[in-house]
Amino acid sequence: MPYEDLREFLTDLRERGQLVQVDRSVSPHLELSLITKELNDRQGPAVLFTNVQGSPLPVVTNLFPNRERAAMALGVGVDDMRDRWIEAMRAPLEPVMVDRAACKEVIRDSADLTQIIPQIVWHEGDGGPYLPFGLCICKDPDTGRRNMAIYRIHMKGGNKVGMKLQPPQHGGVCYAKAEARGEPLQIAIAIGGDPALYIASQAVTGFGVDELGLAGRLRGAPVELVKCETVDLEVPAGAEIVLEGRVLPGVREAEGPFGEFQGYYSGASMRQVVEFTAITHRRDPIYLATYEGRPPTNTHVLQAIAREPRYFTQIRDYVCPTVKDVYVTLGGAACYHVWVSIHQQAAGQAKNVALELLKSHLVKHVIVVDDDIDVRDPLQMEWVLATRVQADRDVLILPGMASQHLDPSQPAHPSGLGCKMAIDATIPYGQDYDKVEFSPDLVERVRANWGAYGLR
Template identity: 40%
Template structure:
């Protein structure tokens, strides 16, 4: 995870002690209730982007199948999921344009807006339990998550129901500063869950607590607004609470409330909050699970959450993310793209845009738009990108006349501006993503962590020469193409041409 230097919080901070840096001008407040999931869903419904499924659907596979069919077209809300009376929603941020709309910016300003929020966080505002919608109903005894919540089983070989859209919030045991992330959580018992911890900040917190023989208090917030969901995926330093980025995206401090059983603070307008503890020195089987690369990760012994309480709104809504579909992919892509763009532009101001491609599961393949001034610069950009995030496996650098959001344009640039003997960069034996199955084919399933995810990185310089003769690298264009007004020129029917044919 790429990290930059930030102001260190005091160990006793509650999110209100430190003053935020001066922020840029914020977009106008959206017309919908931006602080709640239901406000965003109402907006989608009013604009024809919410599909209501009133008929009963099974939680095992059927719900995910329906949501996948609607992916990127409409969000889906299921009113009768698996015999529960709690609705399930999925796919409410499955297009880039929708996320930009939630931010109140044009789509081409999306990355800059996220960067501004990450650079100018707003400390959150704590509210009382009476003001927190997420604590309207409390369960502390006899908890049975399977009976209480409509948790789907998504993919064919998943080892049971999974929470896939929960914001996992925990405090650093040494400093008290929070971290927010989304982790897959298998609900395998009434009040016990197994969680995947990758080697990032939550993993570091758990290791600190476990080394001291302590459990780590956590909360899992389900059903938050789209901007808070997005903020949770920011690539930020340890001891940096992503809920402060959420506040900056909203343009006002995010209301939070203290958990019932711990000092963890959660978004006050969440639909559901599961409170619990990651137990020290306890591991239980988790997986297989269909992950974002569109393959299954193997079953392994994982850390265990013991549930202490569940709180929720009256008439709550449960949110699930269908793994490897657009909602899942975009949540990871946009924060990464914003961070990568900032990182690359520090050393290479000629970088104008970046895009993590859908075909590369919005993690592994990076396309970079670059205004090249000297030969060799594109290769330096490639190397800089590989150092920015270990997930990146392939980088293609193209000129500014290439639309990096169009896969056909990227393929065209490679086909006409790239030669492998001079423009290919290979780096063997580098750290890649452990979830990429191609990195594990040479190792046994029980390979130790230091041998997992070993990858060969590939960079392609698909830029044209800085200097070339004549029009050999001039792109073919037809003057006036962009200005053609087809509505004014094309007749409503073909009657005139039919008359011409009949006269012959």
């Protein structure tokens, strides 16, 4: 059964010993952030802060410290997550509309964020308090197709915030279309709700695909939506809090700096401004937030599990039907590094596989290995880099490619122009290396006898 909302998930986490409660008074200025980061680094429990200074609401963080927790949110095993995602991309399940919704229990008379949203500062160099974990819903002004993604929000006091809405990010595309007409872009920010919504929000899809449909198939039941009060949008009925507003056309103000997902600060820039027009919430809302910054974080877990199925199908359908596994690493910020294992069918195929991935501006380094190697095991990866690679033959260097612009090592950072690399760490097609290993029969027999040897 899918989770109805955040609360059901929290109850389940608590029963499994995976939710801790901190009742001691905690500062929203860096202290809550650092506790969250420590728990994240330890792959520890989710945490409910009941006493955040100056905050009227309890705060929950560290929902997704690892793949296991994300799999639990979808009710699948870790190894089944990829197939669930592939199914969701193949056959989204449309949301359904409802009239009554928990997220409307309270309709506030003021859209002043500071009265309700905890003003949490996450990093010492940030330009102010940030709202990091809101599901931003908007529509393509041309087609009316919905989009849902997470874009960070710089809270600037009152009902005004800064956002970074930049194509090819879909919110940025929608905004550019609205602004070209001289119109504001209507948006709604839903906080909390079924954790599957957060997983779906990180989908790698073409423009025009509604992530709420993906969420439906991921969770195994359509998402229930309710109409907003002041904008022509629909939001998840089970959300804890909903902010409604407009991104203003032709207006830019300083946003940032912010400690980014790749582990470095991005500076302040002139970016979009949102004015909120309404806030609705549950009677006793819980504020869901997350630590962002140097990997690995919850953000990277959500992104890695969303990107792997997309890359897997891309390789399987266009380059190598015998691809075995695709691993988006957390250390690579769930973006720059992809390790792939394949069963080769032709000479040079590994390099084509790498190029299929490197065409994404996000992917910087790809390593392709044979299918006897577990790409999720760093020791095995090092072994093949050491023993199956001749750099002059196997390394492709691709300078001057459109790249993820927050990579600080780019020569003209932040130009977005960067150098990419593919490493073909497969054994050349048609050759074999004389590997030292025991025959599978023998391994099986010895393992079956383990207890009989008196070993544990």
